[in-house]
Amino acid sequence: MASFPPRVNEKEIDGSYFAWSQGHRTVKLVPWSQCLKNFLLHGTKNITNSSSLRLSRQNSDGGQKNKPREHIIDCGDIVWSLAFGSSVPEKQSRCVNIEWHRFRFGQDQLLLATGLNNGRIKIWDVYTGKLLLNLVDHTEVVRDLTFAPDGSLILVSASRDKTLRVWDLKDDGNMMKVLRGHQNWVYSCAFSPDSSMLCSVGASKAVVAAILV
Secondary structure, eight states: OOOOOEEEEOOOSOOEEEEEEEESSSEEEEEEHHHHHHHHOOOSOOOOHHHHHHHHHHHSSSSSGGOOEEEEEOOOSSSEEEEEEESTTTTTTTTTOOOOOOOOOOOHHHHHHEEETTTEEEEEEEEOOOOEEEEOOOOSOOOEEEOTTTOOOEEEEETTTOOOOEEEEETTTTEEEEEEEOOSSSEEEEOOSSSSSSEEEEEEGEEEEEEOO
């Protein structure tokens, strides 16, 4: 029986979450404040006072309506990759509102993209656990996902079908480009800090760089 490595990802913004999958069809989303609280309760004596104060602030801010909650998401197939995306550029500390064709983003909106064994990519609202988009175009396993760090909600997927695909989530998940160049499976991909370039790594030690703007 084939074994699938666990996939872990986390996003450091206000109301941050920790996402975890053991390679099965489910993903567990846990508020980072809850992870930290459990860590404190189950024992370490080396936590600074500032961490404890930060946790207290997170637990006391806002009412129940805005309180982050744990979710278990059934993705419908084996999960190979995870990525968080936000409309907030990583270099900015403030949040902005972005309107989709079908969805309206609130402050601190956070998305989770899951890459599946059947080639599909599912986009979830982290705060509600609801499925927002189902992206279908890859023909093989989606091995890696990455969001542009500029807050544009541009998603890039890397697949065993030897391609990378560029998706615009602000345009209802429209696929903008298909990037070819790898002769074998594509394992991973990453943006440059200014989101202008993409680098990908594949089988046979192949590395491909592409200019996106």
